Amino acid sequence: MGTVRPMEPPSFTITRRVEFHETDAAGLMHFSNFYRWMEVCEHEWFRAHGLPMMTASPDGLNRGWPRRDSTCTHLRPLRCGDVVRVRATLAECGENTLTFAFLFEKDRAGRWTEVAHGRMTTVHVRQDSSGRMEAEPVPAAVRAALAPA
Numbered sequence: 001m002g003t004v005r006p007m008e009p010p011s012f013t014i015t016r017r018v019e020f021h022e023t024d025a026a027g028l029m030h031f032s033n034f035y036r037w038m039e040v041c042e043h044e045w046f047r048a049h050g051l052p053m054m055t056a057s058p059d060g061l062n063r064g065w066p067r068r069d070s071t072c073t074h075l076r077p078l079r080c081g082d083v084v085r086v087r088a089t090l091a092e093c094g095e096n097t098l099t100f101a102f103l104f105e106k107d108r109a110g111r112w113t114e115v116a117h118g119r120m121t122t123v124h125v126r127q128d129s130s131g132r133m134e135a136e137p138v139p140a141a142v143r144a145a146l147a148p149a
């Protein structure tokens with residue numbers, strides 16, 4: 001008889017090397033770059049599905065994904081030259097929001113070791129010509145690609 005495995009949540013992974021300019025005077029990757037990498041990973045996930053991060057419609061409304069909440073917990077340092085895997089998992093798909101969980105792992109002689117984890121909630125918004133933003137439901141195409149039933 002086969003084993004029934006719980007469904008894996010949708011995820012997307014990028015691999016990067018810590019560049020010299022991403023480190024601080026102490027030789028560690030600066031904490032702000034963990035947030036940049038979370039954003040890069042999310043944008044690459046959208047790109048992989050041909051989904052735009054921003055759209056402009058003829059009625060003058062722009063749509064996009066500002067961040068509502070973001071956190072990062074740093075367990076071990078990253079240094080210049082380290083190879084790092086960033087895995088984004090869709091933790092929650094709300095009415096108007098996507099919450100991503102991120103796992104940062106460093107390659108230590110062929111073994112991936114967790115160095116940090118983070119979380120980011122983005123809100124799908126429409127923005128009018130005055131700059132006023134209002135939350136709007138997650139588009140069906142995004143839901144279908146990132147959170148297939």
Ligand SMILES: CC(C)(COP(=O)(O)OP(=O)(O)OC[C@H]1O[C@@H](n2cnc3c(N)ncnc32)[C@H](O)[C@@H]1OP(=O)(O)O)[C@@H](O)C(=O)NCCC(=O)NCCSC(=O)c1cc(O)c2ccccc2c1O
Binds near residue numbers: 121
């Ligand atoms: C974004 C807002 C206009 C939303 O307005 P408001 O907060 O009033 O909306 P709601 O109350 O309806 O809540 C919406 C939604 O958020 C959930 N939520 C509320 N609090 C939290 C929380 N603490 N943590 C997690 N989630 C929370 C709530 O439950 C609702 O979820 P549902 O799914 O249930 O509907 C307004 O908040 C606002 O203007 N905020 C400021 C945004 C901002 O300036 N962010 C920082 C910079 S944005 C940025 O860096 C950025 C990055 C990108 O990669 C982009 C990519 C593409 C386009 C734009 C980008 C971008 O701007």
